[in-house]
Amino acid sequence: MRTLKFLLQKEFRQIFRDPSILRIIFIMPMMQLILLPQAADYEMKNIKLTVVDHDHSSYSQQLISKITASGYFRLTNYSASYKSAIEDIEREKSDLILTIPARFEKDLVKENESKIFMAVNAINGVKANLGGAYLGMIIQDYNREVRLKWIQFPRLNPEPTIDITYSNWFNPLMNYKFFMVPGILVVLITMVGSFLATLNIVKEKEMGTIEQINVTPIKRHHFILGKLIPFWILGMAILTIGLTIARLFYGIFPLGHFYTIYAFAAIYLFSILGLGLLISNYTSNQQQAMLISFFLMMIFILLSGLYTSIDSMPEWAKMITRLNPVTYFVEVMRMVILKGSSLADILPQTLTVLGFGIILNSWAILSYHKRS
Structure with missing residues (x-):
C-alpha cells in the first residue's frame, strides 16, 4: 500500500502539473455536454418543400x-411546373416536391378519391424517410377531415368508430434531450477516460521515465493500479459535473437513485480504463495509441445504441454490441434516469461489465513487462 500511495502521488502531480490536461478533463466535456444535445435532435424540422399546384x-x-x-415544412417555392421543381432539388433548394394534379378537387368530390405525387430528395436518406413520413401523415389527416365533412350517419345504425387514448411512459413530454443527454454523458466519460489512460503509459515510454520505473522493485499490479486509480477518480468527477449540467441546463433529474448510477459507473470506468491501459502496453508511441483508441471509439459509439436502435441492426452488428461496454452504460443511464431502475434491474449489465473489467485489467497486468 505504501508503494501504491507514492505512485498515486506521482500520477496526480503529473496530471495537475499540465494545464492543458485539466482543460481536456474538465472544460471540454462540460462544453460538449452543453452544446451537443442542442444539435443531436431526432426531429426533422424546416424541411424545404416545393409545391406544384395544377389545380389552384x-x-x-x-x-x-x-x-x-x-411546423415541419418550410415552403420555399410555389412552382408552376414539375421541371422547375426538379431544378430546385438539383440546386439543393428543396428537399421534397408535392405535385397536385389539375383535377384534384373534382376527383375528390365526384370520385371520392384523388392522387397526388410526392418526390423526395433521397441523398440524405434519414431526412428523406422522415420528411416523406411526416408529409404522408399530414395528408392522411387531411383526408380524414375531408371525409368527416361528407359522411352522413344513419339515424339508427351509426358507423362504429374507435377512439384511441394513449400516454407516453417514462418521457411524457417526448423531450429528446431526456433521451440523448444520458447517452452523450456516457460517451464523454468514455472518451476522456480511455484516451487519457491509453496515452499514460505511452507517454512514460516516450519521455524515457519508464526506464527508471523498470529498475525499481515496483510490482506490475502496483504499477497498473497506480495508472488506473487517478483516472478512475477523475472519471467519477466528470460524471458528477455531467449530472449537475444535466440538472441545471436540461432539467434532467434521475428517477432512480444516484448511488445506482455511481455504482455502475465505478465498475464501468474500471473496465474502460483497463482497456486503455491494455492498448498502451502494446503501443510504442502516442500516435499509435491515439489511432487505435480512435478506431475503437468510433465502433463503440456507433454500435452503442446512442443514435440508432440496436433492434434495427443486422444480426452481426448485434453480436458486436454485446462486446461493447458503452452499450451497457448507455442502456443503464437511460434506465435509471428515465425509468427509475434499481441495482436489481441492472444486474445483468453490471455483471457483464464487471466481467469485461476483470478480463481487461488482468490482461493489462499480465501484458506489462518490466523491460525497455
Whole structure:
C-alpha cells in the first residue's frame, strides 16, 4: 500500500502539473455536454418543400396550408411546373416536391378519391424517410377531415368508430434531450477516460521515465493500479459535473437513485480504463495509441445504441454490441434516469461489465513487462 500511495502521488502531480490536461478533463466535456444535445435532435424540422399546384382550388390551398402549419415544412417555392421543381432539388433548394394534379378537387368530390405525387430528395436518406413520413401523415389527416365533412350517419345504425387514448411512459413530454443527454454523458466519460489512460503509459515510454520505473522493485499490479486509480477518480468527477449540467441546463433529474448510477459507473470506468491501459502496453508511441483508441471509439459509439436502435441492426452488428461496454452504460443511464431502475434491474449489465473489467485489467497486468 505504501508503494501504491507514492505512485498515486506521482500520477496526480503529473496530471495537475499540465494545464492543458485539466482543460481536456474538465472544460471540454462540460462544453460538449452543453452544446451537443442542442444539435443531436431526432426531429426533422424546416424541411424545404416545393409545391406544384395544377389545380389552384380551395381544397389544394387547404392542403398546402395544413402542411406548412405543421411546423415541419418550410415552403420555399410555389412552382408552376414539375421541371422547375426538379431544378430546385438539383440546386439543393428543396428537399421534397408535392405535385397536385389539375383535377384534384373534382376527383375528390365526384370520385371520392384523388392522387397526388410526392418526390423526395433521397441523398440524405434519414431526412428523406422522415420528411416523406411526416408529409404522408399530414395528408392522411387531411383526408380524414375531408371525409368527416361528407359522411352522413344513419339515424339508427351509426358507423362504429374507435377512439384511441394513449400516454407516453417514462418521457411524457417526448423531450429528446431526456433521451440523448444520458447517452452523450456516457460517451464523454468514455472518451476522456480511455484516451487519457491509453496515452499514460505511452507517454512514460516516450519521455524515457519508464526506464527508471523498470529498475525499481515496483510490482506490475502496483504499477497498473497506480495508472488506473487517478483516472478512475477523475472519471467519477466528470460524471458528477455531467449530472449537475444535466440538472441545471436540461432539467434532467434521475428517477432512480444516484448511488445506482455511481455504482455502475465505478465498475464501468474500471473496465474502460483497463482497456486503455491494455492498448498502451502494446503501443510504442502516442500516435499509435491515439489511432487505435480512435478506431475503437468510433465502433463503440456507433454500435452503442446512442443514435440508432440496436433492434434495427443486422444480426452481426448485434453480436458486436454485446462486446461493447458503452452499450451497457448507455442502456443503464437511460434506465435509471428515465425509468427509475434499481441495482436489481441492472444486474445483468453490471455483471457483464464487471466481467469485461476483470478480463481487461488482468490482461493489462499480465501484458506489462518490466523491460525497455
